[in-house]
Amino acid sequence: MSRLYGAVRKFYIALIFLFLYAPIATLIVLSFNASKTRAKWGGFTLKWYQSLFGNDIILQALWNTLAIAFLSALIATVIGTVACISMQNMRRSTRSLIMGVTNIPMLNADIVTGISLMLLFISIGIRFGFGTILLAHITFNIPYVILSVMPRMKQLNPSTYEAALDLGASHIQAFFKVVFPDILPGIFSGFLMAFTMSLDDFIITHFTKGPGIDTLSTKIYTEVKKGIKPEMYALSTIIFVSVLILLLLINYTPRAGHKKAR
Amino acid sequence: MKNALVNLEGITKSFDGQMILDDLNLYIKENEFLTLLGPSGCGKTTTLRILGGFEKPDKGHVIFEGQDITNLPPNKRNLNTVFQKYALFTHMDIAENIAFGLKIKNKSKAYINDKIRYALKLVNLDGYEHRMPDSLSGGQQQRIAIARAIVNEPKLLLLDEPLGALDLKLRQDMQYELIRLKNELGITFIYVTHDQEEALTMSDTVVVMNQGYIQQIGTPENVYNEPENAFVADFIGDSNIIGATMIQDRLVEILGARFACVDEGFGENKPVDVVIRPEDVELVSPDEGVINGTVTHLIFKGVHYEMEVMANGFEWLVQSTRMQPVGTQVGIRVAPFNIQIMNKPESEDEEAVGVNE
Numbered sequence: 001m002s003r004l005y006g007a008v009r010k011f012y013i014a015l016i017f018l019f020l021y022a023p024i025a026t027l028i029v030l031s032f033n034a035s036k037t038r039a040k041w042g043g044f045t046l047k048w049y050q051s052l053f054g055n056d057i058i059l060q061a062l063w064n065t066l067a068i069a070f071l072s073a074l075i076a077t078v079i080g081t082v083a084c085i086s087m088q089n090m091r092r093s094t095r096s097l098i099m100g101v102t103n104i105p106m107l108n109a110d111i112v113t114g115i116s117l118m119l120l121f122i123s124i125g126i127r128f129g130f131g132t133i134l135l136a137h138i139t140f141n142i143p144y145v146i147l148s149v150m151p152r153m154k155q156l157n158p159s160t161y162e163a164a165l166d167l168g169a170s171h172i173q174a175f176f177k178v179v180f181p182d183i184l185p186g187i188f189s190g191f192l193m194a195f196t197m198s199l200d201d202f203i204i205t206h207f208t209k210g211p212g213i214d215t216l217s218t219k220i221y222t223e224v225k226k227g228i229k230p231e232m233y234a235l236s237t238i239i240f241v242s243v244l245i246l247l248l249l250i251n252y253t254p255r256a257g258h259k260k261a262r
Numbered sequence: 263m264k265n266a267l268v269n270l271e272g273i274t275k276s277f278d279g280q281m282i283l284d285d286l287n288l289y290i291k292e293n294e295f296l297t298l299l300g301p302s303g304c305g306k307t308t309t310l311r312i313l314g315g316f317e318k319p320d321k322g323h324v325i326f327e328g329q330d331i332t333n334l335p336p337n338k339r340n341l342n343t344v345f346q347k348y349a350l351f352t353h354m355d356i357a358e359n360i361a362f363g364l365k366i367k368n369k370s371k372a373y374i375n376d377k378i379r380y381a382l383k384l385v386n387l388d389g390y391e392h393r394m395p396d397s398l399s400g401g402q403q404q405r406i407a408i409a410r411a412i413v414n415e416p417k418l419l420l421l422d423e424p425l426g427a428l429d430l431k432l433r434q435d436m437q438y439e440l441i442r443l444k445n446e447l448g449i450t451f452i453y454v455t456h457d458q459e460e461a462l463t464m465s466d467t468v469v470v471m472n473q474g475y476i477q478q479i480g481t482p483e484n485v486y487n488e489p490e491n492a493f494v495a496d497f498i499g500d501s502n503i504i505g506a507t508m509i510q511d512r513l514v515e516i517l518g519a520r521f522a523c524v525d526e527g528f529g530e531n532k533p534v535d536v537v538i539r540p541e542d543v544e545l546v547s548p549d550e551g552v553i554n555g556t557v558t559h560l561i562f563k564g565v566h567y568e569m570e571v572m573a574n575g576f577e578w579l580v581q582s583t584r585m586q587p588v589g590t591q592v593g594i595r596v597a598p599f600n601i602q603i604m605n606k607p608e609s610e611d612e613e614a615v616g617v618n619e
Contacts, residue, residue, distance in 0.1 A: 162316055168337045168363050182353060
């Protein structure tokens with residue numbers, strides 16, 4: 001009876017993983033398919049990866065994607081962390097209000113965020129391009145940083161900051177020597193989360209990019225409209241793998257940041 | 263007061279319109295172990311935080327070694343605090359924790375290492391330099407917090423309920439440890455607690471506080487044996503507080519019976535409160551007692567028995583090593599010097615103000 005139960009349990013889990021990962025597995029397999037049609041397996045090849053890295057337009061898009069992801073994550077991390085520090089010193093009621101307000105953009109549909117940012121940029125007359133994408137990404141990244149720094153902030157013993165002052169440290173010294181190391185894992189995972197979100201984004205980028213600049217996701221979208229080329233499978237595989245690695249990093253950093261007792 | 267290390271002059275503080283301290287005046291002598299004792303919300307922690315520089319009083323001055331330090335930030339004060347929850351820096355090892363204040367002051371490496379060794383020896387934790395705070399027990403963490411404070415050679419050490427998180431046995435050990443530390447270091451301790459036993463055990467001076475007012479200042483013997491009002495009597499130790507009438511000097515009528523006492527100067531036929539400690543109530547045979555009653559409850563407490571005796575409409579709390587079974591008829595007698603007479607407060611406000619004048 002219990003063996004049957006165990007088998008059913010395993011089958012169920014296998015089914016869930018199958019549904020979740022079958023599409024991606026298909027994509028990854030096809031990216032190594034030598035045959036140009038999707039219908040049959042023509043042998044293993046890396047030529048799609050080769051031609052992908054020989055394609056300047058795609059490499060430019062990759063560079064844009066990485067630059068925007070890195071810059072927007074960095075700036076959002078600074079802004080989000082400073083916001084958390086000040087929120088920590090607010091009264092409880094004000095803090096939860098602000099927390100709610102910063103959470104809303106995360107739940108908001110991307111298309112709404114994208115269109116409203118586009119309208120905002122038009123109305124204040126900013127030229128669309130790298131700058132507008134960066135601004136848009138910073139905007140939607142800030143809540144993710146706050147979400148990951150705030151719990152760390154709440155765990156802080158408020159007395160440690162005062163203890164540092166008591167021992168002669170200035171406010172700046174007390175922050176960087178005592179508070180900052182304690183919230184660093186939160187800041188780091190906030191940065192990675194923001195980086196991933198930015199890497200991932202299509203809709204908001206689509207509405208705020210303007211002509212003449214592309215990130216990987218918008219590039220893939222335009223390419224697919226012309227007909228799907230196997231290079232795109234290779235590119236998508238690369239994106240998937242990088243996001244996967246980042247996610248693993250995010251999940252393992254908080255523990256890694258906590259020094260074990262010797 | 264001249265020659266005081268610290269003078270608190272007319273300290274007033276309120277949070278969100280709620281008065282926490284009202285015109286508090288207190289001086290602390292050099293080398294004194296002074297305890298601020300009171301229930302939560304009495305203003306004792308606020309007083310300590312004002313001394314530490316973490317709060318500014320709305321009115322009044324903090325004078326430290328003759329200088330007004332009211333507006334000085336915490337990092338400029340020659341005193342250190344031991345916080346309630348230790349507040350150790352969890353990402354640093356023990357040696358780095360202790361060295362924190364000294365590094366900020368740019369002391370030499372040799373000096374810092376000497377100090378770390380000396381401080382760890384003082385708190386009986388030699389060899390713990392490279393442990394992380396998380397790997398230490400609560401009592402050990404508290405010792406490190408103390409070590410971290412005293413390496414800076416403060417004139418004054420502030421301790422905010424430092425033993426509150428420890429279990430009973432450890433707390434008692436740490437009490438002796440703190441007394442020893444204070445004697446070895448020769449610095450002034452200001453200790454905040456709500457635990458009356460802690461206050462009585464360790465202090466030279468106990469300051470009993472309630473609702474932002476000082477109720478009584480005195481030695482532990484003084485506040486225990488001669489509480490100045492019902493609050494102090496009730497807060498420190500168990501007690502029988504009974505409304506009574508002072509018939510004349512050295513004679514008081516309690517629950518309709520007349521007891522000899524030693525107090526004078528309360529006037530004649532004046533309503534007063536009397537305090538009788540449960541260990542001072544003597545149970546005798548009914549014909550020998552001043553009033554008679556019946557034992558209604560009996561509990562074995564280890565050191566003694568605790569009994570309740572119903573006599574003349576009042577439930578007397580009695581502690582004695584001699585047990586009287588429930589239902590026994592007993593007589594109650596109290597030695598004259600064990601009856602403490604207090605003025606009756608006329609209103610709740612006056613009760614709070616107490617002896618502050």
